[in-house]
Amino acid sequence: MAMTLSEKIFASHLRDEPFPGTKVLSLDVVLCHEITTPIAVNDLVARGKDRVFDPSKIKVVIDHVTPAKDTKTALQGKILRDWSRRQGIRDFFDIGRNGVCHALFPEQGFIRPGYTVIMGDSHTCTHGAFGAFAAGVGTTDLEVGILKGVCAFREPKTIRVNVMGTAPEGVFAKDIILRIIKELTVKGATDCVVEFHGDVVRGLSMEGRMTLCNMAIEAGGTSGVCMPDEVTVDYLWPFIAADYRDKKAALADFRKWWSDEGCEYVKALDIDVSNLAPQVTYGYKPDEVKDAAELAGTAVDQVYIGSCTNGRLEDLRVAASYLKGRKIADTVRGIVSPATPKVFRDADEEGIIRIFMDAGFCVTNPTCGACLGMSNGVLAPGEVCASTTNRNFNGRMGKGGMVHLMSPATAAVTAIEGSIADPRKFAKGGR
């Protein structure tokens, strides 16, 4: 029978079906951060079940508030740190090695095609870019995952999104996914996996594919998914070279996860990006999206470049290509958070960090930062932020603040203008 990628993963990982339609899957990786994990750890301790199913399959990072800002966040970090040591979890990323979970864990080679991945974080869907089934879960699912290595799901249906055409200059993966969310709406993919297909997707780097999959949850999707191909093999090669004779063999192995010809989709969506303009959100929901030009002139107080959506090297490189030789507006506070130490180091070596600083940006350490208003970069009531993040919910970046979501290119030119601007009107690199 023809199967989708996620159906294949469900079939190969099925541990139990306690009731019709309820699939308990065995997990390949359980990812943890300091916001949702400590309560699970404390509960396990309280239940006298302070154990983990397999310390080698648990990956842990402190990323949301780092360095700790107060006693409470210091305690969250301490609970995670003590637990990782106690349980012999070797892949624990503390300050100095830490970065945004959905950028750091793929960079470490932890995510592979065909894997089942959970994390107490809704943007876990990012990891589907590798051809994995990756789902955000709550603390209770996480707790059982840590203890038993299983998680229960209603088997999702699959939506096929076909991205065709040629993306014009100034249009990036972020613009494409914002447009897709506009089409699907914030609930259009609930209980569904969103598969991204088409020449445009095949032409994206892993970074671009992660940007697409990252925001599948903003349409309600369980996981975003891309078919693992040569790009996936190249990205993972440093981690898998010992497992395969050559890249061709790895590709052949990865291909077994591809959705079959004739498999069942609950919905199909074709997007032609040839005439797509840079996209920007305007309201409090990520499906409230317009062309950047329609919002041009909207003054902003802050520009934030970073997060699990758009804080990777490619994102910083694109923003820097517009910022080079230019200054951001006097009225704007520019903040950039490279997503991982490797991104920071590589950006530094390429001269990108210098470009940001010369333009007037503040460069923070790798962290989730301003995205969810938990640590730095919080807005005052009435302030507006142009942001490369994933959510524009009311209060997301601070009570009474307004967030416009956009690509790194649009954010960069918005910083220069001091108001929302269309990157197609800007030449790259002033000097």
Add this chain to the structure above:
Amino acid sequence: MKTFGGKVLFLDRSDINTDEIIPAKYLTEISKEALKPHMLEDLKIEGFDPCDPGLHEARVIVTKANFGCGSSREHAPWVFEINDINVVIASSFARIFRQNMFNCGMLAIELPEEAIDRLFKHKGTNANASLSVDFNNNRIAIESDKGSESFAYSLSAFDKALVEAGGWVEFADSKY
């Protein structure tokens, strides 16, 4: 098993997200008790006052589509649980929120839009609507000064088992 039913809080909007239910700045708390005063603090509905003391008398929420979208934070069901709200009734839920409710042994009941509209008819300034849940027979009944009516709902066998077990940890621990 938890107790279900009581005074109804009507939230007349779709797509209420978990940031509105409990803002991220409170996710530094590591006890449910500390979340208690912050329920629905950033909820954007015309005329809604998160400081209304009456809020804490509610035991049931009735709302529209895609309730609990956004972040995976289980703090959203927890802030309801710690305020003795163990039932949310909506025309649809975001997946993670819905699962989190059942994982905590709480009820997320989906009803067709027309049934939700009928429930909303009991919303009024002094309606004081009260809702009871007959868990064994899969029925809810609402009563207000506008009258009373009841509705059947359906739950999957798994969801029902989670509520009966008191949550997913209890269920999984006895089985896996």
